Amino acid sequence: MNDPHTKALSEVLERYWGYDDFRPLQREAMTAVIDGRDSVVVLPTGGGKSLCFQAPAVAMGGMALVVSPLIALMKDQVDTLRNCGVPAAYLNSTLSAEERREVLDGVKDGSLKLLYVAPERLLLDGTLTLLANANVSLAAIDEAHCISSWGHDFRPEYRGLARLKEVLPDIGIHAYTATATEAVREDIAKQLGLRNPEFLVGSFDRPNLTYRVLPAAGKLGRIAEVAKRHAGESGIVYCISRKEVEKTAAALVGLGVKAAPYHAGLADDKRRRTQEDFLNDRVEVIVATVAFGMGIDKPDVRFVVHAGMPKSLEAYQQEAGRAGRDGLPAECLLLFSRGDAMTWKRIIESPNDESSPESIAAALRALDGVSGYAGGVTCRHAALVEHFGQALGSDDCGACDVCLSELDLVDEPLVLAQKIISCVARLEQRFGADYTCKVLAGSSEERIIASGHDRLSTYGLLKDCRTSDIRGWVEQLVAQGFLVKAGEYGVLHLTPKGLALLKGEGNPRLLKTAPKSGKSSAGGGSRRDAESWEGVDRTLFETLRGLRSQIAGELSVPAYVVFGDASLRDMARRRPSTLEAFGHTHGVGQKKLREYGEAFLNAITGYCSENGVAMDLDAEPAGAPTRRAPARAAVPNGSSLAAFPLFREGASIDEAAKQLGRARSTTVGYLSDFLKEDVVTDPTPWVERPLALRIEGAIEEVGLGGLKPIHEQLGGEVDYDSIRIVATCVANRERV
Incomplete structure (x- = not known):
């Protein structure tokens, strides 16, 4: 912290974003920016x-220029920055003439x-x-990988960015990206003309x-199983074709999932x-082609489910x-099919003026x-990072x-692999995976009997195995190079490696589905998922999610712009009882503390008081007894006191909210303070008498x-607001 750059950056992170530390390589990347050195950050x-x-x-000092590929991404990031108190704007085709003029004025006046x-x-x-x-x-x-033709998402318009060095020398x-091999990183630096980056x-x-x-x-x-497991949460399903998307x-809609x-x-x-x-949580699951996502923050x-092979x-x-992206546990499922591989192969090899043989x-x-990743038997995390060196x-x-x-x-992968490869050979390498699997399983399908394939020595060799498992082994043998699919219909052929395997030369690795018992957690979360919820009051978390959605709706911004799930979990874990303590929760910067602190604090203290839940847990020394929540702060804060005259005059919650310029949820908290302070026993000015x-x-x-x-x-x-008002008045009758 003695480095002046680090100190200044730390203060900025805490003040605007509510973070108290750097993530890996952030400090080094930020220092390169402040020092004016070119950089490529992955x-x-x-x-x-x-x-x-x-x-x-x-x-x-000055203004940063950010080149971003999609309008949605720009708006999303600008909304988030403004909500943190950072003056930011974007220039794109969605702006009216007046809005564009305001942005240009902001650029000119600094x-x-x-x-x-x-x-x-x-580049205009x-x-x-x-x-x-x-x-x-x-x-x-x-998204700097878009500048490299070696990358997976090359965009020709990015090549013109080399002019930046001429105009702003x-x-x-x-350059920033999430996916770039060494060759792509070097190409990015070359195309942009970076100096000793x-x-x-x-x-x-x-x-x-x-x-x-x-x-x-x-x-x-x-x-559907994944969507059900994450009911009420956001997800993306990727498909290759538009027809499959629809x-x-x-x-999913037919199953009651909010999908589009x-x-x-x-x-x-x-x-x-x-x-x-989707951004505003009105749709939970997006089913999309890969055209969707780059502009989503x-x-x-x-x-994320890949229903089609990437x-x-x-x-x-x-x-x-x-x-x-918030660092909390999430699930990624790849549904693998060699048929998808053939589809991509046809697309890649189709005539295209922009495609070179290379x-x-x-x-x-x-x-x-x-295919190698999907058919592999090593740790998925290890396989992915090893691909990037x-x-x-x-x-x-x-x-x-x-x-x-x-x-x-x-248990015996060599013997099992030999049975499968032998069946391909006995079928004279003339059939696809589905037919071969049926022969191995001993199917009595008419065409198998008619072809006499029920008399093959390999017929029914794997009759005690599930067809889905047999199909999986075939795909694994293809992925490991023992078999290959050829032609439009994916006919199975033996490779030289497969022929050697028939002679006992080779070491195939084949997977089977584990029994759903013991330490198997098929379809569930990882141990990190359980750890991420440790100490979190889930009911309070859901209460805070509801408040966040309400505020976001009033402001017409995505819910996560108010607070992310990581922040809500931290609130529901720490359960602060004061604004000062609330300001120390994850992701609460100064502007968000001013804007939302009272509303969220009211929700937390009210919940903890009503349910007898301990508060300020992070403030307690190890081994100390947990402190019970106070009923409410002994003295209402200044904002609450300003609302009291309005309620004494019989103002409704909505009328008071409008006059005070506060969200309805915050104003309900003020009313709760007022009812207790004035020991009000009649709730009917705010709740209709029958209710x-x-x-x-x-x-x-x-x-x-x-x-x-x-x-x-x-x-x-x-609704809980009406219940809280009436309950407070009933409790006050016992005090009179």
Whole structure:
């Protein structure tokens, strides 16, 4: 902390974002920005890349230029920055003439700290002239892998960004991405013309993600199972084709899931509404082609399912990485099918003016990499980081199907593999995987009998095994190079490696589904998931989620812009009793403390008081008895006192909220303070008499031990605000 840069950055992080420490490599990346050195920064999704340029931009003089590829991403990040108290804006086609003029004025008068621009708009002569005459402190290029033709998402418009060095020669230029091999990193630096850039490459591992690979058979059922397990939470399902997107979304809707399709075939306004509904939690699950996601900064996606095979491990790392950006546990499921591999192969090899033989060969190699990952038997986390040239450093990640023992190695893999390969040979290498599996399983299907294949020595060799397991072994043997699928219909052929295996030469590794008992946690969460909930009062967490949604709705912003799930869990774990203590919870900066502190504190203290739950847990020394929650603070705060005259005059909650300029939820807290301070016994100015009498009847039945029993006694039909008002008045009658 003696370094002045580190001290300044730490103060900025705490003041604006409510963070008290740096994530790995953030300090080094931020220092490079403040020092004006060019850099290429590779951090995993959720690793805090945006803060690497946002925090220095606030700490430095002038305005930071941020190149961002999608309009939705710009808006999302600007909304989040403004909510933290950072002056930020974007220039894009969605702005009206007046709004654009306001942004340009902000650039000229120096009132903005960050300006987001798409590469196409940036390269217009007018924009470049504007920036050349502005006090630009740094240039940050997000999704920088798009500049490299070696990358998995090359965008030609990014190549023009090399002009930044010409127009702004005296500032540092910084490239940020989540997925870039060494070759891509070097190409990014070359294409941008960076001067002696600092390369900062973090771990590609996402330890909070649980990876699983399952056969694509029964795809809809598997997707529905994941969605059900994460009911009420956000998720993304990726499909290859638009038709599959529509089919899957409709199936989920039919099961009662709030799902919606997203693909390029939909009208622009429909896609925009769907994306906004997802960001604002009106839609829980997006079913999409890979066109969806790059512009999404939603941190609380709890699962990503690939119902279609990704075209590369780089693509998979980025797409799956959209889960758990808040650092909390999330689930990633890949439903693997060689049929998808054939689909991608046809797409890659189809005539295309922009495709060179080299790029086609590279794309096919990338496809083989996904097949190898899906058919592998090593830790999924290790396999992914090794693809990017890193080592995991652990033999047990504790967060994948292999390490969670959801899958086991078969006892005699060589013998089993020989049976399968022998069957392919006996069928004269003329049939696909499905037919071969049926012969091995001893199917009595008419065409098998008619072809005489029930008389083969390999017929029924695996009749005691499930067909889905046999199919999985075939795919694993293909992935490991013992078999290959050829032609349009994926006919199985033996490779030289497979022929050698028939002679006992080779070491295949085959997986089987583990019994759902013991330490197997198939379909569940990892141990990190359990750890992330340790000490969290889940009922309070849900209460705070409801308050967050209400406030976000009033402000017309996504819920996570108010507070992320990580912040809500920390609140429900610490349960602060004062604004000062609330300000020390994760993700609570000064602006958010001013804007939302009272509302959330009222909710926390009210809940803890009504349910007898301990508070300020982080303030207690080890071994000390837990402190019980006070009924309320002895003296109402100043904002509450300002509301008292309005309530004495009979103002409704909505009228008081409007006059005070506060959210309704905050005003309810003021009313609660007023009722207790003035010992009010009649709730009817705020709750209609019939409803008040009904609530009082429920209180007579269950008492005043807490609001939840009253709510349940009323069949869950009455809102908690009304119950709290009536309960407070009933309690006051005992004080009179």
